[in-house]
Amino acid sequence: MIQSVIQQELVSKKFLPFAVPDIDEDDIAAVIGSMRSGWITTGPKTKEFEEKFAAYLGGNVEAIAVNSATSGLHLALEACGVKPGDEVIVPTLTFTATAEVVCYLGAHPVFTDCDPNNLNIDINQIESKITSKTRAIIIVHFGGLPCDMDKILAIAKQYNLRVIEDAAHTLPSKINNVLIGQHDSDAIVYSFYATKTITTGEGGMVVTKNPEIAKRCKIMRLHGISRDAFDRYVSTSPSWYYEVVAPGYKYNLSDMASSLGISQLAKVDLFHKKRSSMAKRYIEELGDLPLRLPPNVKNPVTDVHSWHLFVINILVESGVARDEFILRMSKAGIGTSVHFIPLHIQPYWKEQYNLQSGDFPNAMHYYSGAVSLPLYTKMTDDDQSRVIETIRNILT
Numbered sequence: 001m002i003q004s005v006i007q008q009e010l011v012s013k014k015f016l017p018f019a020v021p022d023i024d025e026d027d028i029a030a031v032i033g034s035m036r037s038g039w040i041t042t043g044p045k046t047k048e049f050e051e052k053f054a055a056y057l058g059g060n061v062e063a064i065a066v067n068s069a070t071s072g073l074h075l076a077l078e079a080c081g082v083k084p085g086d087e088v089i090v091p092t093l094t095f096t097a098t099a100e101v102v103c104y105l106g107a108h109p110v111f112t113d114c115d116p117n118n119l120n121i122d123i124n125q126i127e128s129k130i131t132s133k134t135r136a137i138i139i140v141h142f143g144g145l146p147c148d149m150d151k152i153l154a155i156a157k158q159y160n161l162r163v164i165e166d167a168a169h170t171l172p173s174k175i176n177n178v179l180i181g182q183h184d185s186d187a188i189v190y191s192f193y194a195t196k197t198i199t200t201g202e203g204g205m206v207v208t209k210n211p212e213i214a215k216r217c218k219i220m221r222l223h224g225i226s227r228d229a230f231d232r233y234v235s236t237s238p239s240w241y242y243e244v245v246a247p248g249y250k251y252n253l254s255d256m257a258s259s260l261g262i263s264q265l266a267k268v269d270l271f272h273k274k275r276s277s278m279a280k281r282y283i284e285e286l287g288d289l290p291l292r293l294p295p296n297v298k299n300p301v302t303d304v305h306s307w308h309l310f311v312i313n314i315l316v317e318s319g320v321a322r323d324e325f326i327l328r329m330s331k332a333g334i335g336t337s338v339h340f341i342p343l344h345i346q347p348y349w350k351e352q353y354n355l356q357s358g359d360f361p362n363a364m365h366y367y368s369g370a371v372s373l374p375l376y377t378k379m380t381d382d383d384q385s386r387v388i389e390t391i392r393n394i395l396t
């Protein structure tokens with residue numbers, strides 16, 4: 001009975017999903033081309049995707065394609081020498097992948113609250129989290145708003161820590177005229193999951209300027225097989241010969257996915273232009289309502305927000321609770337989401353590390369009113385008008 005009422009509502013008002021990938025005929029042709037070529041696993045298309053991705057970031061980096069950002073983060077930490085018992089500082093306001101990869105290596109994530117002004121890791125709290133066991137920091141550019149990399153890299157240098165950027169949201173964010181991907185972090189890891197700013201269905205990229213890290217990631221992404229050993233012997237040995245130098249992983253990206261990546265990468269600036277103008281419209285047309293707009297870049301001349309996410313906060317004075325807001329949006333046929341449920345209140349992390357809500361007041365305050373609005377290139381102006389009108393109706 002209730003089910004059929006809900007179904008009727010969904011049929012009567014066309015449902016606007018929270019996110020839809022932007023796949024056009026060129027993308028489809030690229031994937032079909034790869035399927036017809038006779039080479040579908042990692043091969044020439046993956047090499048081309050890596051080269052074009054590195055070139056997009058400025059050319060002086062190496063890019064290593066992987067089958068997800070999660071596997072990329074794992075490889076990056078492994079290449080940085082993270083060992084059992086080590087500690088890695090991570091934000092609490094992120095997706096669980098950022099923290100789980102630390103556990104893959106037997107190390108421990110050390111959760112840190114966010115800065116209420118930008119929702120990124122609170123840089124002022126990093127030093128208080130450092131112990132003799134701290135090996136690395138993973139930062140997240142939340143929603144695509146870049147972290148202050150100069151400050152983070154300075155702290156890391158002072159305490160001899162490795163820095164990995166979870167850049168799942170950042171293509172193409174910039175700070176102080178420097179593209180995320182170009183800083184001297186040990187590794188920068190991108191995601192091409194279906195909802196991200198470009199997609200390969202599933203996929204990711206590890207970017208680094210450090211040749212040692214690049215070499216280790218390449219070996220470990222494919223069963224610990226050393227290309228160097230392979231290349232050294234290939235001329236004098238039969239073609240079946242290879243050498244295993246470590247118990248590696250199976251994290252390579254297929255040529256079918258890479259073909260989609262090449263085609264999507266060609267549109268990244270176009271996509272970004274559209275996302276930016278949609279964000280601008282939300283900012284202009286929602287600003288007078290009892291909600292907090294997402295934090296924006298400090299300097300609009302030198303900094304760029306990728307607008308992967310558009311996170312608003314429903315203020316208490318609106319008289320509408322966050323959960324009710326989401327329910328009413330959904331009844332009006334509009335999908336929303338919440339980024340993120342802070343990790344320190346997730347059952348596993350909370351129990352494993354005995355975490356207290358009160359220790360992360362900024363993330364908790366943000367989370368209580370947080371809603372992510374639909375913002376993607378497939379949305380039309382009319383779709384966005386509908387979202388804006390619905391929010392106005394609910395909040396006024």
Ligand SMILES: *Cc1c(COP(=O)(O)O)cnc(C)c1O
Nearest residue numbers: 068069070095097168191192193
């Ligand atoms: C999406 C996401 C990931 C994981 O990306 P996958 O490619 O799905 O592994 C990691 N961190 C953050 C912050 C993300 O949003």
